[in-house]
Amino acid sequence: MIDYSKLPQHEVACIDMKSFYASIEAVDMGLDPLTTLLAVVGEKNRPGSVVLAASPALKKQFGIRTGNRLYEIPPDPRIHVVNARMGLYLDTSMTITKLFNQYVPTEAISTYSVDESWITLDGTAHLYGSTRDAVQRIQKDILMQLGLPSAAGCGPNKLIAKLIMDNYGKKTGIAECTYQDIPRLLWPLPVEDIWGIGRKLKKRLNSIGIYQLGDIAHYPLSKLQRQFGNLMGQQLFYHSWGVDISPVFVDIKEEVRKGFSNGITLMRNYSIQEVSTIILELTDHIASRMRQTHTATKTVTLSLGYSKDDGLKGFSRSKTLPEATNIAKPLYNTCMELLRSANARASIRNVHVGVSNLVPEEAIQVDLFSGPTNEKLQQLGVTLDSIQARFGGSAVFRASSITNAGTFLGRSQKIGGHYE
Numbered sequence: 001m002i003d004y005s006k007l008p009q010h011e012v013a014c015i016d017m018k019s020f021y022a023s024i025e026a027v028d029m030g031l032d033p034l035t036t037l038l039a040v041v042g043e044k045n046r047p048g049s050v051v052l053a054a055s056p057a058l059k060k061q062f063g064i065r066t067g068n069r070l071y072e073i074p075p076d077p078r079i080h081v082v083n084a085r086m087g088l089y090l091d092t093s094m095t096i097t098k099l100f101n102q103y104v105p106t107e108a109i110s111t112y113s114v115d116e117s118w119i120t121l122d123g124t125a126h127l128y129g130s131t132r133d134a135v136q137r138i139q140k141d142i143l144m145q146l147g148l149p150s151a152a153g154c155g156p157n158k159l160i161a162k163l164i165m166d167n168y169g170k171k172t173g174i175a176e177c178t179y180q181d182i183p184r185l186l187w188p189l190p191v192e193d194i195w196g197i198g199r200k201l202k203k204r205l206n207s208i209g210i211y212q213l214g215d216i217a218h219y220p221l222s223k224l225q226r227q228f229g230n231l232m233g234q235q236l237f238y239h240s241w242g243v244d245i246s247p248v249f250v251d252i253k254e255e256v257r258k259g260f261s262n263g264i265t266l267m268r269n270y271s272i273q274e275v276s277t278i279i280l281e282l283t284d285h286i287a288s289r290m291r292q293t294h295t296a297t298k299t300v301t302l303s304l305g306y307s308k309d310d311g312l313k314g315f316s317r318s319k320t321l322p323e324a325t326n327i328a329k330p331l332y333n334t335c336m337e338l339l340r341s342a343n344a345r346a347s348i349r350n351v352h353v354g355v356s357n358l359v360p361e362e363a364i365q366v367d368l369f370s371g372p373t374n375e376k377l378q379q380l381g382v383t384l385d386s387i388q389a390r391f392g393g394s395a396v397f398r399a400s401s402i403t404n405a406g407t408f409l410g411r412s413q414k415i416g417g418h419y420e
Helices: 020-028 056-062 086-100 131-146 158-172 179-185 199-207 213-217 221-228 230-240 252-257 272-292 328-341 371-391 408-412
Strands: 012-017 038-041 051-054 080-083 109-113 116-120 150-155 174-176 259-270 295-306 315-325 348-356
Touching: 012 131, 012 158, 020 038, 020 051, 020 080, 020 086, 038 056, 086 109, 086 116, 086 131, 116 158, 131 150, 131 174, 150 158, 158 174, 158 179, 213 230, 221 230, 259 272, 259 295, 272 295, 272 328, 272 348, 295 328, 315 328, 328 348
Parallel strands: 038 080, 150 174
Antiparallel strands: 012 116, 012 150, 038 051, 109 116, 259 348, 295 315, 295 348
């Protein structure tokens, strides 16, 4: 048994937008997002294009869901098929976050994905009533202002709010669960319906006679640890009892300082020489992001993945810089040094560059030997940032990006791999 009196008791809500991309497109067409048959795909001119979102009605009537292919959608004239517009979806997501911000401070908003967030309503009862009342009010605002339907779950922590939303709120619009409700509401759920349990883990759980969340709760912790390791065994056990001690308030400064990363999956095999162009594009982008947030990095990471046909294992290596920087050139030089030290091979299909260990921009120290040069590069970077911010990301770019190896121009027209 768990002594819930010793656990944090918060007022947390997990709010998820129903079929977010599809609902936005339906509203934009003046249609009801809940009854319209609509699918959002990556590129509707390609039969093999992946379905990124399907409206509730399309899911129910035709069984088309995220992950299906365009060619699997029946040729029914009632079905609308549209290209994804990632820029519109991100703008709408930001609008929803701003709406949350009217009810709770920024640090009480934890974004899980573009269409799902947690908000913590501790201390708001005197303003909006109970947590359920406040959440219903927020859902009504989203529906009235944007025409978008949502689902919500309320609980004493993020885990319970998420589980109750996924398994009940999506059917009823809103659902609540307290610690005392866990045996009645959560334990009967199949393990595959639990957030964080995938097909492989489900299979392993089933193999030892565990089929429902309640089975985990009543399985000896010591045996779970032997089966799944100390960390995973403890997590499974305590999560089955609804225990989640993760913070419900966000440290804004800490979030900014965790780091930035950027990567790309290539459309063909790249050689080492060609990859240098990709690395240059990625480091340019990351350096710009750091300047925009007035931060600099001390640690650079390069990761590469190879073609599946070669059966080679990828690699990831990091290096700590002697001085913090937010200039692309030293980031690029460091990545190339890591590339050479790793003895990388051809057939590269994935490139990822990350920076971490961020510090405030003011912490950048001027090197006595390269100070003037770095200062000029810093000023050049700021100038390029302002030009791109005003005239678009493709207003100015490196000449190497127009070679066969370059991807900048294609990516500058897309967000998350899809056209804006």
